[in-house]
Amino acid sequence: MELIDAIPVRHPWRWVGAAVILLVVILAIQSMTTNPKFYWGTFRTYVFDVLVIQGVGWTLVLTVSSMVIAIVLAILLAFMRQSDNPLFRYVSWVWVWFFRGTPVYTQLLFWGSVGVLYPKIILGVPFGPELLSWDTATVINATVAAIVGLGLNESAYLAEIFRAGLKSVDNGQMEAAEALGMRRSKVMWRIILPQAMRVIIPPTGNETIGMLKTTSLVLAVPFTLDLTFVTNALASRTFLPIPLLMVAAFWYLVITSVLMVGQYYVERHFGKGVDNVMKAPVKVPPPAAADPIMLPRGNNLA
Amino acid sequence: MPDATHTSAEQAAQPVTVKPLVEIQGVHKFFGDHHVLKGIDMTVKPGEVSVIIGPSGSGKSTLLRCINLLETLSAGRIYVHNDLIGYREVNGKLHDLNTKQIATQRREIGMVFQRFNLFPHKTALQNVIEAPTQVKRQSKAAAKLKALELLEMVGLSDRANFYPSQLSGGQQQRVAIARALAMEPELMLFDEPTSALDPELVGDVLEVMKNLAKSGMTMIVVTHEIGFAREVGDTLTFMDGGVVVESGNPREIIANPQHHRTKEFLSRVL
Ligand SMILES: Nc1ncnc2c1ncn2[C@@H]1O[C@H](COP(=O)(O)OP(=O)(O)O)[C@@H](O)[C@H]1O
Numbered sequence: 371m372e373l374i375d376a377i378p379v380r381h382p383w384r385w386v387g388a389a390v391i392l393l394v395v396i397l398a399i400q401s402m403t404t405n406p407k408f409y410w411g412t413f414r415t416y417v418f419d420v421l422v423i424q425g426v427g428w429t430l431v432l433t434v435s436s437m438v439i440a441i442v443l444a445i446l447l448a449f450m451r452q453s454d455n456p457l458f459r460y461v462s463w464v465w466v467w468f469f470r471g472t473p474v475y476t477q478l479l480f481w482g483s484v485g486v487l488y489p490k491i492i493l494g495v496p497f498g499p500e501l502l503s504w505d506t507a508t509v510i511n512a513t514v515a516a517i518v519g520l521g522l523n524e525s526a527y528l529a530e531i532f533r534a535g536l537k538s539v540d541n542g543q544m545e546a547a548e549a550l551g552m553r554r555s556k557v558m559w560r561i562i563l564p565q566a567m568r569v570i571i572p573p574t575g576n577e578t579i580g581m582l583k584t585t586s587l588v589l590a591v592p593f594t595l596d597l598t599f600v601t602n603a604l605a606s607r608t609f610l611p612i613p614l615l616m617v618a619a620f621w622y623l624v625i626t627s628v629l630m631v632g633q634y635y636v637e638r639h640f641g642k643g644v645d646n647v648m649k650a651p652v653k654v655p656p657p658a659a660a661d662p663i664m665l666p667r668g669n670n671l672a
Numbered sequence: 673m674p675d676a677t678h679t680s681a682e683q684a685a686q687p688v689t690v691k692p693l694v695e696i697q698g699v700h701k702f703f704g705d706h707h708v709l710k711g712i713d714m715t716v717k718p719g720e721v722s723v724i725i726g727p728s729g730s731g732k733s734t735l736l737r738c739i740n741l742l743e744t745l746s747a748g749r750i751y752v753h754n755d756l757i758g759y760r761e762v763n764g765k766l767h768d769l770n771t772k773q774i775a776t777q778r779r780e781i782g783m784v785f786q787r788f789n790l791f792p793h794k795t796a797l798q799n800v801i802e803a804p805t806q807v808k809r810q811s812k813a814a815a816k817l818k819a820l821e822l823l824e825m826v827g828l829s830d831r832a833n834f835y836p837s838q839l840s841g842g843q844q845q846r847v848a849i850a851r852a853l854a855m856e857p858e859l860m861l862f863d864e865p866t867s868a869l870d871p872e873l874v875g876d877v878l879e880v881m882k883n884l885a886k887s888g889m890t891m892i893v894v895t896h897e898i899g900f901a902r903e904v905g906d907t908l909t910f911m912d913g914g915v916v917v918e919s920g921n922p923r924e925i926i927a928n929p930q931h932h933r934t935k936e937f938l939s940r941v942l
């Protein structure tokens with residue numbers, strides 16, 4: 371047997387393209403490094419500044435907690451939307467309509483001023499006795515307001531992504547599971563949702579990275595510890611906006627990269643059985659399996 | 673488990689007093705204005721293999737789906753093991769069963785689909801243990817033991833850790849049969865189980881079904897495999913246009929169809 375050793379098709383224009391891109395990158399780097407107005411010294415001073423690092427931390431906290439809230443709500447909303455119960459479907463629809471239909475900045479302003487609208491949170495019987503009450507300002511402080519505001523808004527967008535994901539799963543899956551006697555909620559959770567995740571994750575990764583940047587709107591609450599607010603404050607203090615913009619951009623890029631790595635692993639987890647099936651165990655069948663006398667039912671070694 | 677010792681001949685000689693496992697009485701089904709089932713009557717005795725044939729669109733799938741409540745009836749009654757399917761009858765008035773009660777009824781009825789419908793994110797073994805562990809709350813170890821037995825029975829013990837996408841159609845269908853059997857149903861429904869398979873893979877699946885029939889399982893099988901009907905079937909029902917045209921001993925009907933529509937259909941599939 372002679373193995374084929376063909377000469378691959380040449381792609382000279384790829385090399386030309388690569389050279390052009392490389393040149394542009396070199397010029398850009400050169401212009402950025404040699405242009406004194408970038409104040410790279412200032413960049414170096416502030417990039418690991420305690421305030422900046424804290425800002426990175428708070429931005430991460432806001433991003434992760436609001437996304438967790440949003441994902442939990444979105445699953446609930448998407449399940450409700452597919453429910454037999456018309457009340458659930460209606461509530462889910464209205465929720466999405468409202469939170470998608472108003473600007474997130476407005477919603478953050480609202481959560482920031484809940485304390486003004488309702489100074490006390492009271493648990494009790496309507497028109498009856500009070501059971502418990504709290505000062506709103508202590509329960510909904512700026513952090514809670516920012517996280518709740520971002521999370522609720524995002525849940526509406528994610529709910530649509532999750533709904534699309536659930537719809538992408540073949541109807542036969544629901545029928546097969548129900549025919550086995552599984553309850554609908556169990557089918558959704560164990561059979562439909564895990565398969566839908568393949569469709570849901572890429573746009574949700576998108577939304578998470580979007581959320582990372584949306585956290586800069588929390589000054590509406592006002593919440594003043596996130597990366598954008600801190601670097602802006604440092605910029606006005608030092609009168610050097612450019613290097614501090616660079617600091618913020620640097621950290622947003624770092625976080626985005628980390629999130630993308632995370633997404634890769636989550637995608638791999640939910641792609642099992644469908645993507646990369648070659649990675650699953652492929653056991654060599656025992657010799658007897660090929661023997662029709664040993665296995666009268668036959669055994670397709672497909 | 674039904675008596676495992678019946679042969680077809682003994683089955684035919686059984687006195688008619690044997691209580692049927694499945695009783696279908698005057699079943700109608702509408703999809704909107706579309707009258708799909710027009711008064712179906714049918715009984716299946718325990719341990720019997722009832723084969724349904726008929727042209728595409730005659731309502732065979734719809735009938736099977738009514739039996740395990742994937743569709744609701746428009747009229748008529750279906751009893752499985754004396755249980756009215758889908759409803760509770762109180763003073764002549766029907767009340768819908770709730771989802772929990774429906775799920776309970778379905779556990780007694782296994783279903784095998786034309787397109788397998790295995791769970792693609794689970795291995796063959798995980799597919800088989802899913803319902804026993806999640807619905808019957810069996811321990812994972814016990815369910816696994818039983819599942820491996822079932823996979824062995826369908827000739828796939830060496831494929832337990834394979835995902836459906838790594839299996840041929842015939843292998844997937846055999847896993848699907850094992851998955852349905854894992855719930856230990858008293859009735860198995862097959863909706864054209866070999867229609868989506870390459871011709872050379874059909875034999876293995878039919879072989880598994882034959883062995884299942886021999887073990888005494890009550891089965892309702894929609895198929896175009898006339899050979900299977902003749903060899904394994906205890907009764908053959910020919911449906912066309914939502915009605916039962918002819919029903920009886922498979923060998924007699926195949927050899928000597930009484931109705932011209934049956935004759936015409938058989939001449940096309942044989
Ligand atoms: N969910 C549905 N909605 C509307 N019509 C349907 C539906 N399911 C089946 N039908 C119609 O019912 C008829 C019988 O279908 P089916 O039971 O699948 O036939 P068979 O299995 O014998 O080929 C067909 O005309 C089909 O179009």
Ligand SMILES: [Mg+2]
Nearest residue numbers: 732733734864
């Ligand atoms: Mg059909």
